[in-house]
Amino acid sequence: MGTSEERHAEPATRDRLLAAAAELIREHGYAGTSLQMIADRLGFRKGAIYHHFRARDEILAALIGPVLDGLAEIVTDAEAQPSVTARAERMISGYAELAADNRAMVSILRGDPAVLEFIRGQPQWSGLVNRQMTLLAAAHPGPGGRVRAAMVLAGMSAAADPAVQNPPGIDLSAELAQAARQLLGLRTPTPN
Amino acid sequence: MGTSEERHAEPATRDRLLAAAAELIREHGYAGTSLQMIADRLGFRKGAIYHHFRARDEILAALIGPVLDGLAEIVTDAEAQPSVTARAERMISGYAELAADNRAMVSILRGDPAVLEFIRGQPQWSGLVNRQMTLLAAAHPGPGGRVRAAMVLAGMSAAADPAVQNPPGIDLSAELAQAARQLLGLRTPTPN
Structure with missing residues (x-):
């Protein structure tokens, strides 16, 4: 499976990432929410986020x-x-x-x-x-x-x-x- | 001049620190405001802040x-x-x-x-x-x-x-x- 397909293959994971990010932003503010914290909340490695979003601002924009x-x-x-x-x-x-x-x-x-x-x-x-x-x-x-x-x-x-x-x-x-x-x-x- | 006196000797500096912190918190949020940023805005070394406040939370509480x-x-x-x-x-x-x-x-x-x-x-x-x-x-x-x-x-x-x-x-x-x-x-x- 190529990288481009991987990016779009798992909508459920993408949604879980967005939900976790929204929760953390509500709790700590956007400035207080790191990619590491989002990964930790889901039990992911931080690198896994990059299959879905290239940067933290991209997560915010998607939200x-x-x-x-x-x-x-x-x-x-x-x-x-x-x-x-x-x-x-x-x-x-x-x-x-x-x-x-x-x-x-x-x-x-x-x-x-x-x-x-x-x-x-x-x-x-x-x-x-x-x-x-x-x-x-x-x-x-x-x-x-x-x-x-x-x-x-x-x-x-x-x-x-x-x-x-x-x-x-x-x-x-x-x-x-x-x-x-x-x-x-x-x-x-x-x-x- | 002893440390304790130094802490209370410069109300003007303390007020300038608080004003700079308030400005930065309004711009970037509290989570996005570091002691380094407060020092930079005033042209201080970061260590100078510690004459007035022991930690970032102390600045927020004072504000x-x-x-x-x-x-x-x-x-x-x-x-x-x-x-x-x-x-x-x-x-x-x-x-x-x-x-x-x-x-x-x-x-x-x-x-x-x-x-x-x-x-x-x-x-x-x-x-x-x-x-x-x-x-x-x-x-x-x-x-x-x-x-x-x-x-x-x-x-x-x-x-x-x-x-x-x-x-x-x-x-x-x-x-x-x-x-x-x-x-x-x-x-x-x-x-x-």
């Missing part, structure tokens, strides 16, 4: 990339809406769903300074935070607009963290969106 | 300790209030003021996993997050109480981050408290 690409779609779609209110509403409902569907990942994206540093270096993702802030702050005129926007974004991410113990059966996405609307003074949209 | 001690006072005072509403209101107004007065520090405390790991190991501070969550969630009955409480805490910290560009002259503490009250459905208290 957070899909969520950030999803976020970029939501932001672009929100920006295309016809009014301030519709833009903020699209941003809120999209982000609430994304956060509820990717609870562990948004908690990594939320506050880890080393992860944010990595994102700032990636042109396709680096502008996303400002674009979201602009969409949300516009919906709350007055000096407190950016305070509200920052609270919406950081608040939804933090409230989606798996460490927050919610009652069973809660509709997390709906709760997040409803709280965000209240912060910005938006009405709950009627279903169409 | 976040005063804020966490202030937070512990607020939480204890809030818990002593006579009603659910008064407890949440005391928590909100106290935290809003603390965050507005310590903007860079609350942003370090908010999301850096390595900092949170350090705090979990310190018995005098480790219970603070849960105590705050309990005080705030009680003010919003129903399944979304913990979502709201998490949004209040993480949201106020994030909105106080110096990176959030607010208009000049904004009363940050008042804006934070007002947004938090709205999230929990609390009335603005009348001044006494």
Whole structure:
């Protein structure tokens, strides 16, 4: 079996590597997570990781990339809406769903300074935070607009963290969106 | 001059060390900040740091300790209030003021996993997050109480981050408290 085939032959191992990396990053931060620690957690030799990822940043990109690409779609779609209110509403409902569907990942994206540093270096993702802030702050005129926007974004991410113990059966996405609307003074949209 | 005197003789140097450490931790995370990096930023030899701090954790404790001690006072005072509403209101107004007065520090405390790991190991501070969550969630009955409480805490910290560009002259503490009250459905208290 050639090297190239080996790289793609074991999706289960690749997934286990990503899951172990996500766990360690949540515990120790990205800067505090080494390839050696990931290998140790799985009982692998460190060299085994290189069959799947060439570098630590490649693991991080594989973890957070899909969520950030999803976020970029939501932001672009929100920006295309016809009014301030519709833009903020699209941003809120999209982000609430994304956060509820990717609870562990948004908690990594939320506050880890080393992860944010990595994102700032990636042109396709680096502008996303400002674009979201602009969409949300516009919906709350007055000096407190950016305070509200920052609270919406950081608040939804933090409230989606798996460490927050919610009652069973809660509709997390709906709760997040409803709280965000209240912060910005938006009405709950009627279903169409 | 003896060693003990040397340790206390240069408050300016100690403050410069702490300021450089805070900057680096905000940029790279605590796990990504070494004593060598702190020394390099100030043009010191690494050994010079040991006149002031015996270990990296001592620098972190000196940075976040005063804020966490202030937070512990607020939480204890809030818990002593006579009603659910008064407890949440005391928590909100106290935290809003603390965050507005310590903007860079609350942003370090908010999301850096390595900092949170350090705090979990310190018995005098480790219970603070849960105590705050309990005080705030009680003010919003129903399944979304913990979502709201998490949004209040993480949201106020994030909105106080110096990176959030607010208009000049904004009363940050008042804006934070007002947004938090709205999230929990609390009335603005009348001044006494």
